[in-house]
Amino acid sequence: MTDVSRRTFGKQTVLFSAFAALSFPGKAMAFLDKIEKKKFLYRDDIGYAMKSIFMTYDGTSKYLHKFNDVVSKTQLRSLQFHINKGLDKEYVDHYIATMEPVLQRIKQMVAAEGTEKGLASLFEDNPSAYQLFEHINVNPNQRSFPCPYKDMLSICEKYLKTFPMQWGDVCSKWCTPTWKGVAKKIGINVSVHPGETCEVKLISQS
């Protein structure tokens, strides 16, 4: 089905474009331009992602599995390990240190484009963020998203009983210090308001 679909898609795109180009050149060019810009349409590996999504969302017993389950669980496990070892602060510092070159580039963009760019680079422009948060609400000077850790921590503690840390530890020992640390590096200030829907707000620089 996929092969046929791809071939058909290709043929139809060419035929339609050619026809449209002859009859409505302006509109056709706009259409071609749109297709050109949709990189999603040119990926041949989306099938794998869809299979992973199916495997994830078809499992509903015990709890509703989501695409970010393993990222959030892995992050919680690592944080628990580093808290137990007394390495949680260094763990945060390492995260920021490994990001240093890209943070320097973002800092330049923030200087050129404004602080909103900094907030975007923390969240909706960052694959590690948009693959972690189920969705991100984008508002001027503010981002909010459902906390991926609260439910997962409860699930882990309920079924595994190996996660003694509290939800507040995740906020105070991971999320808040990493966001504030990254924000400082890229030249913005943020305030963090933890909750089931967590909010991160820009603080105006004075």
Add this chain to the structure above:
Amino acid sequence: MSAHPNNQEIKDTMASEKPRDEMNRRDFSRNILAGGVLSALSLITIPERAEAWLDGNFRNREDLGDALKVIEKTYSDTDPYPHKFNDALVKLLLRDLDFAVRKGVEKEFCEDYVARLGVLVNKHLKKGVDQFGDDIFLWAMFERTSCGYQLFEYIDIKKGKRSVPCPFKPMLNHLAKGLGTYKIVWADVCSKWCSPTWNGFIKGAGLTERIKIKVEPGDICTIRVV
């Protein structure tokens, strides 16, 4: 699709996929079916382990929209490399391993992973292996767990063997090019993360006398029960 000007750039990281793609789809259907039968058998005997797997509620989920939006966003993002659904997880695992290696705690880090997340595996795996054979170990490590199918782009399932595209090698290359701040190299991931954790689960489940695995690292990593 091949006419797209950006195609070459995308193709670079997907060179080995074409022939595997078709074969994998066929195998996938067969093995999912086989897995379904196995799952049904397990359901009778080992309910705790099997009941959460593919229970047919995909189309009843009301939160699929968020997942699909993330997939669209991820696969539209091709700069500086074509992003994939497992990027965040792969980066997280690499960063954690890099920190563990720098601190000299990588052995403990793996043991902690197995002990903290492997509670149910450690509890039920031996029973499953006793009832269904050694392949159950691979089933539990790969296609049965979200830690497998949310990490590996695909899993080739053969009796006594699983093959997966290594998600770590291309990402380490991207990180080396874009950041250059990681101390670990690809071989560290094989020897200090993948092999120790898979072997850790064998040990945790009390199967060291029964199951030995051979890991053949590569762009396609193969794990066999020997």
